[in-house]
Each structure stands twice: as C-alpha cells, then as structure tokens.
Amino acid sequence: MTHSDTAHGKIPVTVLTGFLGAGKTTLVNHILTAQHGRRIAVIENEFGDIPVDNALVISSDEEIFEMANGCCLCCTARSDLIDILRRLRTRDRLDRVLIETSGMADPNPIAQTFFVDDEVAAHYALDAVVTLVDARHAGVHLDAYEAGLGHAGPAHQVVDQIAFADRIVVNKTDLVTPEETEALTGRLRRINATAGISTSRHAAVDLDTVLGVAAFDLARASTADRRWLEEDSGHWHDPDITSVSVELAGDLDRTALEEWLARLGAARGPDLYRIKGILALAGEDRRCVLQGLHRLHELSEGAPWQRGEPRRSRLVLIGRGLDRAELEAGLRACTTPATGAVAGRPAASGAPYGA
Numbered sequence: 001m002t003h004s005d006t007a008h009g010k011i012p013v014t015v016l017t018g019f020l021g022a023g024k025t026t027l028v029n030h031i032l033t034a035q036h037g038r039r040i041a042v043i044e045n046e047f048g049d050i051p052v053d054n055a056l057v058i059s060s061d062e063e064i065f066e067m068a069n070g071c072c073l074c075c076t077a078r079s080d081l082i083d084i085l086r087r088l089r090t091r092d093r094l095d096r097v098l099i100e101t102s103g104m105a106d107p108n109p110i111a112q113t114f115f116v117d118d119e120v121a122a123h124y125a126l127d128a129v130v131t132l133v134d135a136r137h138a139g140v141h142l143d144a145y146e147a148g149l150g151h152a153g154p155a156h157q158v159v160d161q162i163a164f165a166d167r168i169v170v171n172k173t174d175l176v177t178p179e180e181t182e183a184l185t186g187r188l189r190r191i192n193a194t195a196g197i198s199t200s201r202h203a204a205v206d207l208d209t210v211l212g213v214a215a216f217d218l219a220r221a222s223t224a225d226r227r228w229l230e231e232d233s234g235h236w237h238d239p240d241i242t243s244v245s246v247e248l249a250g251d252l253d254r255t256a257l258e259e260w261l262a263r264l265g266a267a268r269g270p271d272l273y274r275i276k277g278i279l280a281l282a283g284e285d286r287r288c289v290l291q292g293l294h295r296l297h298e299l300s301e302g303a304p305w306q307r308g309e310p311r312r313s314r315l316v317l318i319g320r321g322l323d324r325a326e327l328e329a330g331l332r333a334c335t336t337p338a339t340g341a342v343a344g345r346p347a348a349s350g351a352p353y354g355a
C-alpha cells in the first residue's frame with residue numbers, strides 16, 4: 001500500500017488524538033521518519049499558549065503549522081484549521097496532512113470540519129481518527145469514568161477520544177505487563193467495539209494500521225457520538241484544568257531544576273497531567289527537552305543553541321488547580337545567578353513545590 005495515495009483525488013488527512021502524553025508527537029515523528037520523501041503537512045494544536053510541540057517534532061522538510069491558540073481546536077479554532085487547509089491546497093504537491101490535536105481536544109468537531117465545509121470536503125478526505133492510549137495511565141481515567149466521576153475530571157475526554165476512534169494504538173506497553181495491556185484492551189473494546197486496536201512501544205506502529213486505511217466511517221461516528229455534525233456541540237471542559245506557560249530568559253541550573261521537578265511531582269503528581277519544556281541549562285550547548293506526566297519526567301538533549309541565539313526556557317504545565325504564581329516562582333528559583341533572575345525572584349511561597 002502506498003500511504004501517499006490520495007483518496008479519489010483528495011488529500012488524505014489523519015487526525016491523531018489521545019490524552020496528554022499518550023504519544024501523539026512520538027507517532028508524528030515515527031510517521032515523518034518512515035515516510036521520508038513524502039510531502040506531509042503537520043498541523044499542531046496545543047492547549048498551552050506557548051507552542052512547544054512544534055519544537056518536539058523532528059526537523060524535516062515537512063511543514064509544521066501551529067495552532068497555539070491557548071485553547072483547543074474543538075472550541076474556537078475550526079476557522080483557523082479551514083484557513084490552513086485552504087492555504088495548503090495551493091501547494092504543488094501534498095501527499096498527506098497529519099493533525100495532532102491537543103490532548104484535551106474532542107476529536108468530533110475536528111472531524112466535522114471535513115464534512116461541513118464544502119471547500120475542505122472537496123479537496124480533503126478524512127482517512128482516520130487515530131487515538132493513542134497511554135497503557136500506564138489510561139486505566140485511572142477509565143476507573144473514574146466507570147465510577148460515574150467522568151464529569152469531575154478529564155475522564156470523559158479520554159472516553160470520548162476512545163469512542164470516536166477508527167484506530168486505537170495502546171502505546172507505552174513497555175511500562176506495563178502483558179496482562180495489564182490485555183485487560184486494558186478489553187476495556188477499550190467495551191467502549192469502542194469496532195476500531196482496530198494495536199499496541200506499541202514509542203508509537204512504533206506498522207504504518208499500514210494507521211495510514212491510508214480509509215477507516216473513517218461517518219455512519220459509525222454518528223452513533224459513537226450523537227452530537228456528530230451539530231454545529232454547536234455544547235461541549236465543555238473542566239474549568240479547574242488549566243494550562244500554565246512560563247517563559248524565562250537565561251539559563252537554568254540542572255540540579256536545581258531536577259530537585260524542583262521532584263518536589264513538584266511528589267506534591268502535585270496526581271493533578272499534573274503534563275509537563276513539556278524546551279529549556280536552556282547552564283553550561284549545556286544543546287537545548288534540554290523536558291517531558292513529564294504525573295510524577296514521571298525525563299530530560300533529554302534537543303537541538304543545539306546557535307551562536308548568538310537568545311537562550312531561554314519555555315515550560316508548559318497542564319493540570320488541575322495549578323497555581324501559576326507558585327509554578328513561575330519555582331522555575332524562576334532554578335535560574336542561575338548569571339541570568340540576574342534569582343535576585344529578582346519572588347520570596348519562597350512556602351508551598352511544597354514552590355521556590
């Protein structure tokens with residue numbers, strides 16, 4: 001199968017969804033690496049107001065469009081998406097569009113775009129909604145949902161994303177036992193009886209299972225979600241779940257940062273759905289990429305800083321009841337004296353994860 005084949009002359013579109021940290025960007029990178037030479041446009045939508053995901057997608061010839069609107073695609077940005085798709089259509093060659101939705105997004109309105117806008121519908125074909133599921137953390141959300149607590153947290157979003165999928169990829173199976181993966185797969189099957197389900201580590205899926213599958217089935221989508229094609233779906237998001245973005249000039253001290261992240265994870269782990277950052281660490285000539293969820297985090301090397309480029313750190317945290325002032329103070333306390341930021345930092349707040 002050639003994944004770049006257009007469907008009836010239309011450009012195929014894959015919508016990647018899945019809760020925060022499930023592995024969507026990892027899958028985008030897997031696809032871009034494997035599909036080298038194809039013209040793939042990637043549209044990124046982030047929950048935070050400072051874009052980070054675009055920096056995490058591997059550098060390539062592909063074009064990456066950001067939709068960092070501080071909200072999610074499902075709320076306000078459908079017209080932005082339509083504008084981007086219109087502009088893309090004028091390109092010489094385009095083999096595929098990948099839309100990576102924010103982990104908080106409801107995929108339904110995104111999918112609707114390909115049916116309700118005539119111009120988009122004439123030129124693009126929704127190939128599949130692919131939902132990534134975090135093998136390690138999804139169970140907690142499903143438990144909450146089954147206990148009737150779906151509206152008290154993100155569980156309903158996780159369940160909506162699963163229900164709406166054409167393909168489900170249970171990712172991060174390295175973090176659980178085979179029995180746990182099997183049990184989770186059974187639970188997913190009860191929510192969505194028809195989506196193909198595969199498992200992966202680091203989203204290294206067989207691309208035949210997620211691309212060029214023409215899996216999107218309007219009739220089934222409409223039963224999975226009765227709000228389908230209703231212009232105003234009236235969905236809502238838990239107002240306690242917010243995104244806090246912090247941007248600081250200068251360098252951070254690695255040890256101070258690691259200690260702060262450990263304190264933060266210990267104090268706020270259950271409520272801390274996601275941390276992502278591109279950071280400047282003192283004495284390091286490459287960017288540091290921070291990835292974390294709940295209590296877990298990892299730091300890895302990113303692209304080098306160019307000579308003369310201003311060194312700065314961007315951090316996005318998504319979670320329940322986050323305190324922006326404390327988070328800012330906590331990160332600011334990790335800056336090195338050379339940046340001049342320490343002298344001006346707010347006094348310690350006394351909070352366990354504060355400065």
Ligand SMILES: Nc1nc2c(ncn2[C@@H]2O[C@H](COP(=O)(O)OP(=O)(O)OP(=O)(O)O)[C@@H](O)[C@H]2O)c(=O)[nH]1
Binds near residue numbers: 024173201202276291
């Ligand atoms: N152990 C393990 N880690 C993984 C796997 N897949 C992805 N990760 C890591 O999990 C973290 C989150 O992965 P992403 O691909 O950024 O997840 P995402 O769904 O794009 O996250 P958001 O954009 O925040 O919604 C990163 O640190 C990845 O390296 C996996 O299969 N196993």
